[in-house]
Amino acid sequence: MRGSLRVSGGGIQLDCVSAGYGERRVLDGLSAEFPSGALTMLLGPNGSGKSTLLRLLGGALPFSGNAVLAGRSLRRLSPGQRGKLVGMVSQSPSLTFPFTVEEVVLLGRLPHRKFLSGWTMEDRGCAMEAACEMELGEMLSRRVSSLSGGEKQRVLIAQVIAQQPEIFLLDEPSSALDPRHTLRLFRFLRKCAREGATVVAAAHDINLAAEYADCVCFLKNGRIEAFGDVEDALNDTVLSSVYDVPFASFDADLREDGRWRRVWRAV
Amino acid sequence: MRRSGERSRTCFVFLGLLLLLGGAALWRLLSGDMAIPLSGALKAVLGLEGVLTPQQALVIQAVRLPRLLASLGAGASLAVSGVVLQGILVNPLAEPYTLGIASGAALGASLGISLGGAWIPAAAFAGALAALFLSLLLAWRSGGFSPLHMVLSGIVIGSVLSAGVTLLKALAGERVAAIVLWLMGSFSGASMEGALVVAAGGFALFAAAWWWGRDLDAISLGENRAVYLGVEERRIKGTLLVLASLATALTVASHGIIGFVGLVGPHLLRMALGPSHRMLLTASFLGGALLLTVADGVARSLGELPVGVVTSLAGGPVFCWILLRGREKL
Numbered sequence: 111m112r113g114s115l116r117v118s119g120g121g122i123q124l125d126c127v128s129a130g131y132g133e134r135r136v137l138d139g140l141s142a143e144f145p146s147g148a149l150t151m152l153l154g155p156n157g158s159g160k161s162t163l164l165r166l167l168g169g170a171l172p173f174s175g176n177a178v179l180a181g182r183s184l185r186r187l188s189p190g191q192r193g194k195l196v197g198m199v200s201q202s203p204s205l206t207f208p209f210t211v212e213e214v215v216l217l218g219r220l221p222h223r224k225f226l227s228g229w230t231m232e233d234r235g236c237a238m239e240a241a242c243e244m245e246l247g248e249m250l251s252r253r254v255s256s257l258s259g260g261e262k263q264r265v266l267i268a269q270v271i272a273q274q275p276e277i278f279l280l281d282e283p284s285s286a287l288d289p290r291h292t293l294r295l296f297r298f299l300r301k302c303a304r305e306g307a308t309v310v311a312a313a314h315d316i317n318l319a320a321e322y323a324d325c326v327c328f329l330k331n332g333r334i335e336a337f338g339d340v341e342d343a344l345n346d347t348v349l350s351s352v353y354d355v356p357f358a359s360f361d362a363d364l365r366e367d368g369r370w371r372r373v374w375r376a377v
Numbered sequence: 378m379r380r381s382g383e384r385s386r387t388c389f390v391f392l393g394l395l396l397l398l399g400g401a402a403l404w405r406l407l408s409g410d411m412a413i414p415l416s417g418a419l420k421a422v423l424g425l426e427g428v429l430t431p432q433q434a435l436v437i438q439a440v441r442l443p444r445l446l447a448s449l450g451a452g453a454s455l456a457v458s459g460v461v462l463q464g465i466l467v468n469p470l471a472e473p474y475t476l477g478i479a480s481g482a483a484l485g486a487s488l489g490i491s492l493g494g495a496w497i498p499a500a501a502f503a504g505a506l507a508a509l510f511l512s513l514l515l516a517w518r519s520g521g522f523s524p525l526h527m528v529l530s531g532i533v534i535g536s537v538l539s540a541g542v543t544l545l546k547a548l549a550g551e552r553v554a555a556i557v558l559w560l561m562g563s564f565s566g567a568s569m570e571g572a573l574v575v576a577a578g579g580f581a582l583f584a585a586a587w588w589w590g591r592d593l594d595a596i597s598l599g600e601n602r603a604v605y606l607g608v609e610e611r612r613i614k615g616t617l618l619v620l621a622s623l624a625t626a627l628t629v630a631s632h633g634i635i636g637f638v639g640l641v642g643p644h645l646l647r648m649a650l651g652p653s654h655r656m657l658l659t660a661s662f663l664g665g666a667l668l669l670t671v672a673d674g675v676a677r678s679l680g681e682l683p684v685g686v687v688t689s690l691a692g693g694p695v696f697c698w699i700l701l702r703g704r705e706k707l
Binding site for chain 2: 165170189190191196197205206207210213217220251
């Protein structure tokens with residue numbers, strides 16, 4: 111187990127959680143525990159319920175069952191408390207209005223604002239740091255409506271970094287990012303996890319999971335198909351059965367530290 | 378860390394708005410059939426004994442000042458409603474009429490006029506609120522309060538109610554002229570009390586929206602951003618929606634249908650100042666008041682045209698220009 115810093119009592123506990131849209135049930139009685147101090151990757155085919163689970167944990171979707179975040183029931187959290195505790199990066203932001211990059215990143219400080227006061231120096235410092243983390247320092251005064259999809263995604267990620275949550279939820283955060291920023295993001299997320307944060311990210315890149323995740327959780331048809339440490343749960347058999355396509359794997363010398371790493375490919 | 382160039386632009390825009398507003402107000406007080414000296418007019422506005430004849434003082438206090446206040450309040454109210462609705466529906470094309478509010482008011486008023494002409498403002502007000510209720514109900518039943526559902530519901534309800542107005546016009550006989558005139562909007566014959574009620578509606582909306590300015594910024598990012606940032610989205614959206622409808626309904630009920638102020642004013646100011654709500658709301662309050670006061674002055678000086686015709690004739694081309702100038706700037 112890589113996550114030696116895992117803290118018991120923190121993290122996310124799901125107990126028989128179901129949710130859906132109208133009549134359609136998407137999540138069907140999920141029970142699981144995403145530990146704090148670890149990066150958990152949600153994997154599974156399109157429509158398996160990854161986004162639904164993340165939206166639910168972010169507080170944007172009603173559900174049945176019980177969800178506990180950092181020891182507190184999600185239902186009992188006020189919006190303000192939830193904003194301080196949980197940060198969510200959703201898929202492909204549209205960002206309709208021409209705010210500047212700086213304004214959008216600063217809004218990440220919204221849950222921390224003091225009554226009647228404007229943005230403090232601390233808020234501006236956090237926002238600046240977050241923007242630099244996503245390499246946005248040069249474009250702070252650009253209008254977000256003029257940015258590319260990947261740049262918008264980085265602005266949104268920077269907003270959530272500025273929010274300084276204990277729990278990071280990310281829905282396919284790297285879908286629009288170039289390889290350089292994907293690497294940068296996941297190194298940052300791993301660092302946050304090492305410092306005690308709970309990080310849950312949905313993705314389709316199995317090799318990204320193999321490289322950075324501590325735990326993997328496979329969803330299929332709204333149920334958990336496999337869950338565990340990345341070394342145990344990520345294997346050809348599970349992948350083939352979850353994605354309904356045969357997988358081949360080989361070892362490659364890709365690690366920064368020179369160790370061999372297993373690489374998967376659908377064939 | 379607002380750039381200094383941006384800050385001086387903001388100052389320039391606000392200073393310009395205030396100067397133009399002052400100029401427009403003076404123009405409206407001094408222009409008319411009866412010549413009145415500037416110093417006397419200002420004293421009469423403040424209620425001081427002046428050099429004016431009783432007739433002159435009466436014209437200022439009972440005719441021109443109420444009319445000026447009515448156009449200021451209605452313009453501010455419509456523009457602020459536009460900003461708020463655009464923000465909470467995350468739709469740069471939303472305005473007080475997108476939710477069918479205006480069509481509802483028009484149907485109510487037409488009904489009132491056809492039935493004999495009593496209680497027209499009350500009928501218009503009831504119609505506006507009924508239309509809002511219907512479009513919210515339709516949006517809710519059809520899948521939720523997403524921008525798309527709300528705008529589509531507003532369009533459907535608005536079309537049906539507009540058809541109702543057309544039907545009433547066809548059935549109204551000699552009263553059709555009264556309906557048509559009311560629909561085009563006017564400030565002639567505005568009363569002080571009426572003007573203050575409209576202004577109060579606009580100010581209540583402005584105050585609430587300004588108080589929640591940052592939350593409104595987050596809401597206008599769309600896609601549940603505000604929920605994830607810990608904003609009490611439902612409560613704020615609900616309250617602002619009701620206040621915006623109230624402000625619009627009060628305006629429409631007293632002065633008829635006045636289009637484009639809620640669309641063009643906020644758009645021009647968003648181009649100049651950016652979409653950050655506290656600044657945009659304040660500028661739109663002033664800008665909307667200015668636009669409608671000038672429009673009313675133009676309508677008056679062209680021989681008491683309906684003010685709705687002036688705002689649509691002037692606002693339509695401006696809006697086309699905004700659209701053609703580039704989608705990115707929306």
